[in-house]
Amino acid sequence: MRNFVFSYFTILFFSLTHTVKAQLVIGKPSLGFSQACASPSFNTYNATFTFSPETALSATNQFIIELSDATGSFTSATTIYTSAQGAVTVSPATLSFSLPNTTAGEAYKIRIKSTAPVATSVPSNAFAAYYKIQDKPFSIxxxxxxxxxxxxxxxxxxxxxxxxxxxxxxxxxxxxxxxxxxxxxxxxxxxxxxxxxxxxxxxxxxxxxxxxxxxxxxxxxxxxxxxxATSATTSSISSSLGNPYCSSEGATTLSAIKGNTYQWFKDGKAISGATNQMYVTNEAGAYSVAVNLGSCTTNASINLENSGFTSSIDVPEFNTINDGETLVATVTTDASNPQFEWFLNENLIASATSNSYEATQMGSYKVVITQTDGCAASSEHTFSITEPFPDVANIPNLISPNGDGINDTWVIPQLYVAGTNTEVIILSAQGKVELQTTNYQNDWPQNQINFKDINPVYYYIITTSNNKTKKGSITVVK
Structure with a gap:
């Protein structure tokens, strides 16, 4: 009987001891943040909580953090953290967690749970939480x-x-x-x-x-x-590669606003078959589109450039210098890290690599500007240098192209030669145009004239930039 009583109280003691040890109280989580704005580059947040008594924890216990839905409900809670068995044994404890990439709402809560013994805290205060899975500007x-x-x-x-x-x-x-x-x-x-x-x-x-x-x-x-939209309404056109665009990157796509039908134009002329909202091109020019919106229409235009940069040179196309004089030509450009190459009569001037060149020789010059960063684009400028034209007083009516160096070409006053924007026309006796230029170089005739029984006669028409005209004849003799 005594053994029975002893066994009974022994079992009751261990049972009560086990029951007391199983009781665990977890305090309300304290958040280490006011709102959680997560992203692929940052997604770590802390929560601190207390629990008591520490002795109630089993060696296999794990602490779990659960996340509510966006309204604060734990009906379909998401587990966002689970500790290793027996890893957390001291109160208070701070745990770190990450948010799911679908998180989006203003009233999320978390709560703490334990597994051995089983216990659950009250929910934390509500907080805004979003996972910014896309966090860059975008287009509409x-x-x-x-x-x-x-x-x-x-x-x-x-x-x-x-x-x-x-x-x-x-x-x-x-x-x-x-x-x-x-x-x-x-x-x-x-x-x-x-x-x-x-x-x-x-x-x-x-x-x-x-x-x-x-x-x-x-x-x-x-x-x-x-x-x-009204009769005067205009919209705009976008270029997928920008404007100016880099032609070396391929064609750019021009886009108009949404409408029912479209007709695209280039330099004022309708482009056959170009009747979609978008038009693909790799040519610079003035583009426009007529967009039918249903009961009204709108128009749009764009001056498309494909150089990738702009540049200019500070000398005119035609220049003259005297013996011993020089001409300094300077290029201005917004090209990124530009490279400059200068040429004389199509031959590279190896020593000329800056944006300026001091020319001392007669001839045809060219400078090529190449953009070496970003768009691989280039452009060029040309100019020429000649000796000054002789300053004759009158327009001659007789030349003798016989190669003796005297009166071989038709030399006219400087008022009408290259650089004055004067148009010079020479016609045969039959009315055929032998020469028409606004850049006369005192070099006609350039080709040998076929003499027959008589000396041929030609006629000239000189029209200045202010529309003053001179006319006369030229007799060619041997």
Missing amino acids: NNLISTGAYCSGGSYVLTIDNPGTADNDSPLKYPSLTFNWYKETSPTTSVFVASGETLAVNAPGTYFVRTNYGTCTSDSYSNRVTVSE
Whole structure:
């Protein structure tokens, strides 16, 4: 009987001891942040909690952090951290966790659970949490800065997709949502609607942001100004490679605003078959498009350049210098890290590598500018240097091209030669145009004239830049 009583109290003692040890109280988690704005480059957050008594923990215990849904409910909680068995034994404890990449809301909570013994804390305070899976500017409306709608209609703004290296479209991420805004000033705006598209039926400037709530973000679009179309309304054209674009990178895509039908033009002439919203080209020029919006139309234009940079030279195309004189030519350019090559009569001048060159010889000069950073583009400028034309007083009516060096060519006053923008025309007796130029070099005739029984007669017409005209004849003798 005594052994039975002893065994009974022994079992009861161990049972009560085990029951007391199984009781564990976990305090409310304290957050080490006020909001969680996670991203691929940062996603680590801390939570601190207490538990008591420490002796209640089993050697196999694990602490778990659970994340509620965006409303604070733990009905479908997500486990975002699990400690190793027996790793946490001292109270208070601080644990680090990361957010799922689908996190998006303003009222998340976490709670702490233990496995041995089983216990659960009360939820933490609510906090805003977003995983910014896309956090770069993106484009809408094909980067076209304008849009137009007919009276009583609307113009639909759309986030561009698919994403590329130049446009990381947020539409690639199905978990994201979007908020559209209308500008009220250069620095303020008002919320308009949510969604991937926006139908605009009121004039204004609009843009869209990825909905990351109270978290700041760089995930926003370009601005688009939308207006009601009238007879005078014009829209704009975008170039996928910019303007000027780098022709060495291939063709650029010109895009117009959305409409029902399109007709593209280049330099004022309709481009056959160019009737889509986009037109691909690798040629510079003045492009325009007529867009039919349904009950009204709008037009757009762009002066497309493909040099990649601009440059100029400070000397005219035709120059004269006397013996012992020089001419300094200087190039100005916005090319990135430019390289300069100078040529005389198509021969490279090896020592000339700067943007200036001091010319001392007569001949035809050329400078080639090459952009060595970014767009691999180049351009060139040409000019010539000759001896000064002889300063004769009158226009001669007789020449003798016999090779004796005297009166071999028709030499006219300096008032009418190259550099004066004077047009010189020489006609045969039959009315055939033998020469027509605005750059006369005192060098006619350049080819041998076939003499027959009589000395041929030619006729000249000289028209100056201010439209004054001189006419006469030229008799050619041996």
